[in-house]
Amino acid sequence: MLNDATDALAPLLPLGVLREIGPAYLEEPRGRYKGRAGLVAAPRTVEEVAAVVRACANAGVPIVPRGGGTGLVGGQVMSDGTMPLLLSLERMTAIRAVYPEEGVIVAEAGATLHQVRDAAAKVGRQFPLALASGGTAQLGGVLATNAGGVNVLRYGNARALCLGVEAVLPQGQVMHDLKRLRKDNTGYDIRDLLIGAEGTLGIITAASLVLAPVPAEIGVAMLVVESPEAALTLLSLAQARMAGGVTAFELISGEGLRFLDAAFPDLRQPFADCPDWLVLIEVGLPSGLSADAALEGLFTDAAEAGLVHDGVIARSGQQAADLWAIRETIPEANRHIGAIASHDISLPLSEIARFIRDCSAVLAGMADLRINCFGHLGDGNLHFNLFPVQGKTRDAYDGVRRALSRAVHEMVVARGGSFSAEHGVGRLKAAELAEWGDPARLAAMRAIKDALDPAGIMNPGVILG
Known part of the structure; x- marks a missing residue:
């Protein structure tokens, strides 16, 4: 379609917000979709975001919000339909405030996950959400997709780590809800509606986030297990022994190890023979408890129970990083091999x-x-x-x-599972949601979408198709 609507929109936008439409704005990591945009706007403040959204609402121009562009379900690109305005949060990167005594940090949506984590580390705290794409993934996108990562077992996903949000709703109203409260029962939780909505109900511009103490003792081990059944039994044993100290528990298959060997032969693997299944476990314990001793005891008990028959415990920070590198490089090895389909x-x-x-x-x-x-x-x-x-x-x-x-x-x-665990629905899985989603839940979702975004301008095609 022609750019008539977006061309007429340009003079109505705040000065200095427009960006050149470069290819980086129109791509997504897997290359499944090619994006389109009549304009690219990069506001600097929430007021400028609101002005852009109001102008689009008045002109009937769709908006595609964009964070770091690391999403894997096509939510950040729009291939067809009315030419949209792409709204990038790249210039809203401020860490607005840190409250270490409260365990809270307030950051803008364009800040990367690593920037938030670094700001927390400077005050002796941690923001525990960790993703392989953390250097690029922006906070707004992390919240919009309710991202997970490796530490959900202990700390929860993005929703569990967010206390409040500032957001621009589809008619350009600014919702000022950057509360730092753990308890706030004052009606419908609009924050939780916006988290995981993938930009279809509004645009998150800032958030107040939970910070956690940094464990005094951190231990990492990689253990060879006989089967997924054994891995699950080991998980139960580890949780019972560690009393909430298990931070991550990752399953790795022998096929993944072979892919690593083919794609990255210089990456050192700890076992001479390729096992069928591995578990990578990380524990974080308070001062006075030895993480290494806890992992050694776990290995001994698990070996006696026939759950594991080999393993390695990291004895330094570098060794721990090397073990994590095996797990974190698997997605890159997958791309090197080339998947038929990913789930x-x-x-x-x-x-x-x-x-x-x-x-x-x-x-x-x-x-x-x-x-x-x-x-x-x-x-x-x-x-x-x-x-x-x-x-x-x-x-x-x-x-x-x-x-x-x-x-x-x-x-x-x-089996009572979900076909979209942590990546979101986006455009890629909208048809599956329509087919397998609970009808009453889908009807409620459509009613919410119609109420908040009656013109349907917010990221059309995402989630509800």
């Missing part, structure tokens, strides 16, 4: 082992492929990704790709 799923813990076994068997009957199953076992979130066998390309699976993904998601939903 961000969550399941009740008691269903995970059976799902891995049963789903692998079903998919093996549909196509000759490799499965790299890995992820945040502690909170039930797996990345169940499918790859060509050696000697085949991804293109060879074009005819069966959609059927494979559908089979995975059907088995997840049948």
